[in-house]
Amino acid sequence: MNAFSDHERGGAFPFGDVAAALVDGNGIVRGWSRTAARLLDRSPADVCGHSLRRLLVREPDPTCRPGSAGQALLRHRSGSAVDVAFDVLPLDGTSDLLVLAAPTLRVTGWERNEAVVRALLAQDRVGLGIHDMDLMTLHSNVTPDMFGGTLVVDSQLREIISDPDAAAALRQVLVTGIPMIDRKQRVRTPRVPGKEWCLSLSAFRLEDAKERPTGLATLFTDITEQQRSSCHLDLRHAAATRVGRSLDVLRTAQDLVDVLVPALGDLAWVSLAEAVLGGDEPPKLAGPGQWHLRRAAAASVEPWPPLLWPPELGDEPSMPDVPVLRRVQHGETVVAPDRAAFMAMIDFDSQLAAFLIPEHGHSLVAAPLFARGLVLGAVVVWRTSRPEPFDQADAELLTEIATRGALSVDNARRYTREHREAVVLQQRLLPRAATDTPAAETTGFYRPAGNGADISGDWFEAIPLPSLRVALIIGDVTGHGLPATATMGRLRAAIHTLADLEMEPDELLTHVDDLVQQLGNEAPQGQQDTVGATCLYVVYDPVTGRCTMASAGHPPPIVVRPDGTVRDIDVTPGPPLGVGGMPFEVAETHVAPGSILALYTDGLVEHGDHDLAAGIQQLTDDLAAFGGPGQTLDDIGRSLLTGTSDAPARDDIALLLARTRAIPSDNVASWEFAADLTQVASAREATTRQLAAWGLDVEDVAFTTELLVSELVTNAIRYAGGPVGLRLIREDVLVCEISDPSNTQPRLRRARTTDEGGRGLFLVAQLASRWGCRYGHTGKTIWTEQPLAAAGARTEQ
Structure with a gap:
C-alpha cells in the first residue's frame, strides 16, 4: 500500500x-x-x-x-x-x-491542554462540568463534598439551577459563543434538602474542528461565605444609613424591618412596649404581664400572613411566662433553627404558636431592642421561603442591627416625649382658639413647623378691653423649641398686663420692646442676638368702628369688607421687638361691622421663594375667595391653611380671624358739661332719663349709676377742670365713662375717720364690678362697668 x-x-x-x-x-x-x-x-x-x-x-x-x-x-x-x-x-x-x-x-x-484539564478535574474547590447541547451533564469532577454534589453525570443543569434567567443565559452561550463569566447563581440539590449555595458560574461553548458547537463547559466556584459576608456588610450599611432618619417611633420601627426584609429574612416585625409609643419609658420589671407589647411595624416578602396580626391592629395577646420571653427580656438574642426548637421555647403553647409562627416559617431569630439600660421591645425575623436556617452569625448580625435600631427608637421615643411636653406647654400658653365679645367674634389657628415637628413661639391673642373694645395681637418669636415657647409665654403675659393698663398701641409696643431687650441681656453668653420677636397690636372700638394699630416689624393685617372686597391696611412697621431706639407709628382706619380682620405670621405667606409680597398677595386672593358672606371663621381659616399642608412648613403658622361687630347708636348716649359743680345735678338727671329710656330705671341700677356719675363728675370738675364728658354704653354690661382734660392719675386711698373727703374712688370701687382709667392724647377717661343680667332678672321678679 x-x-x-x-x-x-x-x-x-x-x-x-x-x-x-x-x-x-x-x-x-x-x-x-x-x-x-x-x-x-x-x-x-x-x-x-x-x-x-x-x-x-x-x-x-x-x-x-x-x-x-x-x-x-x-x-x-x-x-x-x-x-x-x-x-x-x-x-x-x-x-x-x-x-x-x-x-x-x-x-x-x-500536552499543556491535557495538563490543564487534568488539573481542573483534580480540583476539589472548582467544579468542572461538560454538557451536551441539551445541557445534560456528560462529565463532572464534583464530588458529594463539593456543593452537596450538585453536578451529577447524566443529570440536567436545570435540576440544580431553577432560575429561568440563568437557563436562558446558558442557552445564549450555546447560540452566540460569547462566554458567560462570573454569574452569581444560587443552586440547590435534592440530595441536601434545606441547603442552598451561592456559586460563581462561568460557561464556555465547546466546538469541534469545524467550529461547530458541541456543548458547554461550566466552571463553578463556591462563593457562599463571601456572598454572605458581602450581604451582611451591605445590611450593616443599609441599617446605618436608613434606620434613624426619622424622629417618629413607628417610622423608625418600620425602617428597621424594611432593612431586614428580604436581606436577612422573609418576614419580620417589631413589637414595642406600649409606653414607648407614647414617649414614656417601658416597665423595668421583666416577667409575664409586665411587657404590654404592641406590634409597631412589619414587613414581608409575601402578603401579610392572615394568622399574624397586621400592624394596624396593634395589640398583642398577653404573653405568658415562657422561656423565649424571659431570654429576650434579659437582653439575649434567641435563635431557633427549626419549628420544633421554637415550640420548645414557648412551652408548646399552640395558641401562642398560631400567633407567632407564620405559615411555612421554619427558622427564627429574635433580638431585644435594648438601649440606655431599657428593653424597649423586640425585633423578630422569620425565614419562610429561604431554606437555610438562621445560625449564630445571623444572630450576631441581628444583635448589632437591633442595638443600632434600639438607639434610634429610643431617640424617637425621647423626642416624642419632649415634643409632647412642648406641645402641652404651648397649648397651655396659647389662649382659647375662639372668643365671642360684643366687639368681635374671633377664631385663632396655630400650626407648628414641619407638620408638628418643631414647636416655636408664634402666638395670637384676643383680649377684651374696657368700654367693650377688643385688642387683637399676633406675634412671632425668633427661633424654635422650648426657649422660643418660653419667651412667647413671657411676652404674652407682659402684653396682657400692659393691655389692662389701656395703653395706646405704640406705647404698649415700646414697653414690650424694653422687655425683649431685657430678656436678651439675660440670655446665656453668645445667645443674646437670638432673642427677638415681631408683633402686631390692634385695638378695635365697636362704638366708633375705629381700628388703631401699631406694628413691630410684623406684616400688616388684611380686611375683608362685608361686600367681599379685600384690602390691606397701610401701617408703617417699626423695628422688631428687641432692637430698640426707634419709635412705633400708630395707624388708624375705620372698619365696618361685619368685616373680617386677618392677622397672620410670616409662616403663612413665606413660601419657597421667600417672596413676602407675593405671599401676602396670595393670602389676599385666598381671603377674597374663601371669606364671602355666610362663611364661618373656622371654615375660612381651615381653607387658608389647606394650601400650606402639601409639604411640611419650614416655619410655624399663626392666624387670627376676627369678624367685627358694632354697638347700635341707640345703645350709646353722651353729654358734655362745663367745669361747674352745679352741672353735677344735670349729669345725674341726664343719666336718669337715659336709663329710663333703656328700661334700666330699676332701683339698683339707677341708684348705683347716679351715685357713680355724681362722684366721678364731681371729682373731674373739682380736680381736672372742664369740659367734662359723660358717656353711657348699654350692652351685656352698662359702661359709664367720665372724661376730663387732666392727666392726673386717680388714686384709691383709705380715708381716716376724721377726713372729710377721699372716699369717692372707694365708693366707685365698691359699687362697680370693674373700674379703671385710660389716657388719651388730651386728658383721661375713668370708666366703670355694671352687669345688667342680674338687674334684668330682678326686674322680671
Whole structure:
C-alpha cells in the first residue's frame, strides 16, 4: 500500500493533525498518509519505496525502532526543516512499524491542554462540568463534598439551577459563543434538602474542528461565605444609613424591618412596649404581664400572613411566662433553627404558636431592642421561603442591627416625649382658639413647623378691653423649641398686663420692646442676638368702628369688607421687638361691622421663594375667595391653611380671624358739661332719663349709676377742670365713662375717720364690678362697668 487516508472526524480530538507512515522492517516506507503529504509537501509517490532516513535532516536519538519516541527534524520539499514529535508503534503479527508524527508545537499544546484539564478535574474547590447541547451533564469532577454534589453525570443543569434567567443565559452561550463569566447563581440539590449555595458560574461553548458547537463547559466556584459576608456588610450599611432618619417611633420601627426584609429574612416585625409609643419609658420589671407589647411595624416578602396580626391592629395577646420571653427580656438574642426548637421555647403553647409562627416559617431569630439600660421591645425575623436556617452569625448580625435600631427608637421615643411636653406647654400658653365679645367674634389657628415637628413661639391673642373694645395681637418669636415657647409665654403675659393698663398701641409696643431687650441681656453668653420677636397690636372700638394699630416689624393685617372686597391696611412697621431706639407709628382706619380682620405670621405667606409680597398677595386672593358672606371663621381659616399642608412648613403658622361687630347708636348716649359743680345735678338727671329710656330705671341700677356719675363728675370738675364728658354704653354690661382734660392719675386711698373727703374712688370701687382709667392724647377717661343680667332678672321678679 503506497498511500492511505486519514480518518478526519469532527470530534474533539484532532486526529487530522497527525501524520502517519507505514515502514517495513528495513526502514522502507510502504504507506504515506495525506496528513504526512501536507506536512512535508511530499506525495506518496515521492516517498513510498524509499528509506525513511532520506527524510531526516539528522539521525534521531533514539533511533527509529519499535516503541521509540522523541523529536526529529524532517526535510520539507522546499528544503526547510520541520520539527516534529514522533512515536513508533509495532504492529502485531508483522515486522512493519506505524510511525506517527505531528508538529512539536501542536503536541506541546495538546500536552499543556491535557495538563490543564487534568488539573481542573483534580480540583476539589472548582467544579468542572461538560454538557451536551441539551445541557445534560456528560462529565463532572464534583464530588458529594463539593456543593452537596450538585453536578451529577447524566443529570440536567436545570435540576440544580431553577432560575429561568440563568437557563436562558446558558442557552445564549450555546447560540452566540460569547462566554458567560462570573454569574452569581444560587443552586440547590435534592440530595441536601434545606441547603442552598451561592456559586460563581462561568460557561464556555465547546466546538469541534469545524467550529461547530458541541456543548458547554461550566466552571463553578463556591462563593457562599463571601456572598454572605458581602450581604451582611451591605445590611450593616443599609441599617446605618436608613434606620434613624426619622424622629417618629413607628417610622423608625418600620425602617428597621424594611432593612431586614428580604436581606436577612422573609418576614419580620417589631413589637414595642406600649409606653414607648407614647414617649414614656417601658416597665423595668421583666416577667409575664409586665411587657404590654404592641406590634409597631412589619414587613414581608409575601402578603401579610392572615394568622399574624397586621400592624394596624396593634395589640398583642398577653404573653405568658415562657422561656423565649424571659431570654429576650434579659437582653439575649434567641435563635431557633427549626419549628420544633421554637415550640420548645414557648412551652408548646399552640395558641401562642398560631400567633407567632407564620405559615411555612421554619427558622427564627429574635433580638431585644435594648438601649440606655431599657428593653424597649423586640425585633423578630422569620425565614419562610429561604431554606437555610438562621445560625449564630445571623444572630450576631441581628444583635448589632437591633442595638443600632434600639438607639434610634429610643431617640424617637425621647423626642416624642419632649415634643409632647412642648406641645402641652404651648397649648397651655396659647389662649382659647375662639372668643365671642360684643366687639368681635374671633377664631385663632396655630400650626407648628414641619407638620408638628418643631414647636416655636408664634402666638395670637384676643383680649377684651374696657368700654367693650377688643385688642387683637399676633406675634412671632425668633427661633424654635422650648426657649422660643418660653419667651412667647413671657411676652404674652407682659402684653396682657400692659393691655389692662389701656395703653395706646405704640406705647404698649415700646414697653414690650424694653422687655425683649431685657430678656436678651439675660440670655446665656453668645445667645443674646437670638432673642427677638415681631408683633402686631390692634385695638378695635365697636362704638366708633375705629381700628388703631401699631406694628413691630410684623406684616400688616388684611380686611375683608362685608361686600367681599379685600384690602390691606397701610401701617408703617417699626423695628422688631428687641432692637430698640426707634419709635412705633400708630395707624388708624375705620372698619365696618361685619368685616373680617386677618392677622397672620410670616409662616403663612413665606413660601419657597421667600417672596413676602407675593405671599401676602396670595393670602389676599385666598381671603377674597374663601371669606364671602355666610362663611364661618373656622371654615375660612381651615381653607387658608389647606394650601400650606402639601409639604411640611419650614416655619410655624399663626392666624387670627376676627369678624367685627358694632354697638347700635341707640345703645350709646353722651353729654358734655362745663367745669361747674352745679352741672353735677344735670349729669345725674341726664343719666336718669337715659336709663329710663333703656328700661334700666330699676332701683339698683339707677341708684348705683347716679351715685357713680355724681362722684366721678364731681371729682373731674373739682380736680381736672372742664369740659367734662359723660358717656353711657348699654350692652351685656352698662359702661359709664367720665372724661376730663387732666392727666392726673386717680388714686384709691383709705380715708381716716376724721377726713372729710377721699372716699369717692372707694365708693366707685365698691359699687362697680370693674373700674379703671385710660389716657388719651388730651386728658383721661375713668370708666366703670355694671352687669345688667342680674338687674334684668330682678326686674322680671
